[in-house]
Amino acid sequence: MSDHPTIGDTLEQTADRYPERDAIVYPRKDQHWTYAAFDERVNRLANALLEAGIETGDRVATVLYNGSEMALTVYACAKIGAVFTPLNFRLPAGEIEYIVNDAEAKMILFESETREAVEGARPSLESVAEYVFIDDDRNDVPAYASGFYDVLESGSTDRPDVRVDEDDVYAFIYTSGTTGRPKGVVHEHRSMVEHDLLCIAEMNLTRDDVGLSMMPLYHCAELHCNLFARVHRGAANVIHHEFEPQAVLEAIEDHDVTLLFAAPTAWNALSMTAAEMDVDLSSLRLGLYGAAPMPEQVLENCMEHLCEDYVQAYGMTEIGPAGIFQSAADQIPKQGSAGLPGLNHELRIVEPDADPDQVVDEGEIGEILIASPCTMREYWNRPEATAQSLREADGTTWYYTGDLGYRDDDGYLYVVDRKDDMIVSGGENVYPAEVEDVLFAHDAVEEAAVVGEPDDEWGETVAAYVVGEGVDAAALDEFILESDRLADFKRPRTYYFVDELPKNPSGKIQKFKLREDEAGLEPEAETVAS
16 A cells, blocks of 8 residues: 555445445345445456456446445456546446547447447447446347456456556546536545545534435445445445435435435435325434535425435536535535535636636636545646646645635525526626526426527627426516516527427536527527617
8 A cells, every 4th residue: 555545445445444344235146245345346447357358557447337336446447447437337438438439448438228328339349358347137249248257257356466546546427517518527545535534524424324325326426425424434335326215215214324315306306206205214314425516405395305414416427427515514504505615625716717816806707616625637638728727826726616606604605507608788788597596486497497598789688598387488587577686787688489498417407509509409489679
C-alpha cells in the first residue's frame, strides 16, 4: 500500500478489520458474502482480468444493471489500476458505440437485458478485445464472449501483484449529457477515497449500518456516495438489480436496512407504496436524496410512512458527485435549499463565467463554484471543456458548475437554474425553473420545459413546451396572470403543445434539442398577446 490508500486498499483494510461481517447481499442470486469472501472474489476477478491482458490504465466498460458482479468489477479494476468505465444500461447501440470508442475500452461486461444494444454496437467497437457475459444459465453465453462466472473462477485468490498509486486514474464516468455528447469525467483514486470520508461523516455511517443499493450503480451517486462509503466503513450492502418499490420495502424489513438513497421521484413512489402496505420499516434511520430538492409534500409523506431523517446531497459527476449537504435538521427550516458546503469543501457565487474572485453580493444570483479535494482530474480528451470548467485562483482549483444560485443570510445555497438555460429578455434575466414551477401548478400540465426564443425587439422571449391534456395557450396565460407569481416579462409568449419532451437516459430534459429544433417534435404552436 502507498502512504495514501487507493480504492482497492479501502476494501482490503475493511476485510482485515471485519472479515466476518456482511459485505454483499444479492438476493436475486442468493449470494451472501462476508468481507473476507468478497475480497477473495475481487482478487480472483482482478487476477483473471490480468490473465485476459487487462493492464494498468486499460479501460473496462460495463453495460450492467445492479448486481454483485458490478461491485466485484469496480473493486477488481481498482486493485490492478484498470479504469472502470460504467455505462448506463438503458443506452441504445449508437450511444454505447460512441462512449466505448471515446474511452477506447479494451473489455466490455454485459448481461441478457443489455445484450441486444451491445451486439448492435459491436461491429464498430475496434478497441474491445474481450467480451464478458453475465448470466445464470452458463450455456447462454454468446460465442464471441466469455462467461463471467467462468472468468471469476479461473483467477487466483492471491492479492494481485500490481502497484496502484493514489494519483492513478480509477474511472471514466460519462456525464449524461444535457448539452450534447457525453463527456468522460476522469477521477483518481485519492479523490474518491476523500469522497468516501466526506460521505461517511455527513451520513454518520457506522459499521452497523445496512445500505440498500437500488438506484443504478453505473451512476456515481449510488456508487460513490453509498457503496464505496459503506465498504470503506465496513457496513453491509444489499443490492437490488433494479428499482421496484414493493421489493425495496420488503427488503428493508427482511434485511433491517438502515440507509437508502433515492431520487425524489423514487422516494415519492416508496412513500405512496408504503402507505398501502403492511411492512415494518422501523430499521430505516436515514434517507439520502439528490438530483433535485424534495418537494415539501413528498418530504412530509416520506417522514410519515418511511423514516424521520433525510439528508440531501447536491453536486455533479465532476466533483465526485457530492459537495453540498442539507442535513436532517435543516430539511424543514431550509426546505428548497441545497444546504451548506461539505467538509473540506468551499463554495462561491460569482458573476456567470467570471473569475473566481468576482463574487456577487449576498443574496444575488450568480454561477455556483465549488472547490473540493474530490474534483475530477479532467474531461477525457476534451482540453477545451476542461479549461472552461476548472480554473485556478490563488492556488485553489474551482469547478464551474454551470448552475446558477444564491446564498441566503445563513450561507445556505439555493440552486435556481442552469446557466445555459437562462433567458435574457429586454435586459432582464428570466430563470426557466421559476416559470416551469408556475406552469406545473396547473392541474392539466404534466410536464413543461421553458426556453428562450430569439426576438428582434426583446433579444429573447419566453417559450414553453407543454405536455398535457385539454389545455390551451389562452387558459395557461390566464392562469399565470391570475397566479400573481410571475413578473409580466417572464410570461411565456409562445406555447408549444407536445406529446413528450426530449430526455437523456437519466430522464433530464434536453433543452438544447428544443432550442435547436432537434427534438423532431411537430408541436402545435400558440402565441399569446404581449
